[in-house]
Amino acid sequence: AQSVTQLGSHVSVSEGALVLLRCNYSxxxxxxxxxxxxxxxxxxxxxxKYTTGATLVKGINxxxxxxxxxxxxxxxxxxxxxxxxxxEYFCAVTPMNTGFQKLVFGTGTRLLVSP
Amino acid sequence: xxGVTQTPKFQVLKTGQSMTLQCAQDMNHEYMSWYRQDPxxxxxxxxxxxxxxxxxxxxxxxxxxxxxxxxxxxxxRLLSAAPSQTxxxxxxxxxxxxxxxxxxxxxxxxxxx
Numbered sequence: 517a518q519s520v521t522q523l524g525s526h527v528s529v530s531e532g533a534l535v536l537l538r539c540n541y542s543x544x545x546x547x548x549x550x551x552x553x554x555x556x557x558x559x560x561x562x563x564x565k566y567t568t569g570a571t572l573v574k575g576i577n578x579x580x581x582x583x584x585x586x587x588x589x590x591x592x593x594x595x596x597x598x599x600x601x602x603x604e605y606f607c608a609v610t611p612m613n614t615g616f617q618k619l620v621f622g623t624g625t626r627l628l629v630s631p
Numbered sequence: 632x633x634g635v636t637q638t639p640k641f642q643v644l645k646t647g648q649s650m651t652l653q654c655a656q657d658m659n660h661e662y663m664s665w666y667r668q669d670p671x672x673x674x675x676x677x678x679x680x681x682x683x684x685x686x687x688x689x690x691x692x693x694x695x696x697x698x699x700x701x702x703x704x705x706x707x708r709l710l711s712a713a714p715s716q717t718x719x720x721x722x723x724x725x726x727x728x729x730x731x732x733x734x735x736x737x738x739x740x741x742x743x744x
Binding site for chain 2 (some may be wrong): 525610612618625
């Protein structure tokens with residue numbers, strides 16, 4: 517079975533500051549890992565994903581995440597926050613061996629960006 | 632290219648009523664799924680389908696029914712609405728591989744009174 521833990525339901529940063537959103541996962545088989553972003557009253561949009569290969573993955577809007585197997589983590593970072601980054605972010609996992617996506621989501625982290 | 636289209640966007644139901652949430656995609660994706668989103672609980676999988684005629688239960692299937700008669704459509708039926716089914720419902724579609732991007736609809740906000 518898979519599960520995802522996102523530490524912090526809300527994270528507040530100032531514009532220009534580093535963004536760090538934490539995600540830890542549990543999976544009995546090698547996982548695929550994803551970060552999705554949700555803007556108000558919208559569906560979810562893929563930010564980035566880890567499948568195989570390079571453990572540091574880059575996504576849209578300057579975000580990146582690093583897969584650390586030893587720490588079972590997939591934290592999301594951005595060097596400099598922008599006001600437009602304010603949204604809710606979801607980490608998700610799916611097992612590598614099912615052949616399709618049964619995404620298990622974390623509870624989400626709302627990013628607040630102040631001027 | 633419309634992507635994933637959900638209708639209606641908003642709905643209010645009385646307890647015991649039934650209704651169908653519609654989901655259609657135009658990307659020829661084999662895999663479709665329904666999630667519900669509740670505050671502090673993230674998104675939870677209700678039902679999913681890997682192709683026409685094939686459906687299976689997710690994490691929270693009770694009170695919901697699905698069918699998949701075509702590749703494009705994947706309706707979600709509430710058989711007898713309960714206040715606990717008040718939620719935002721999202722439909723998603725993707726290719727049948729684990730490492731692909733899932734495309735989400737805009738959601739249906741359902742209130743059961």
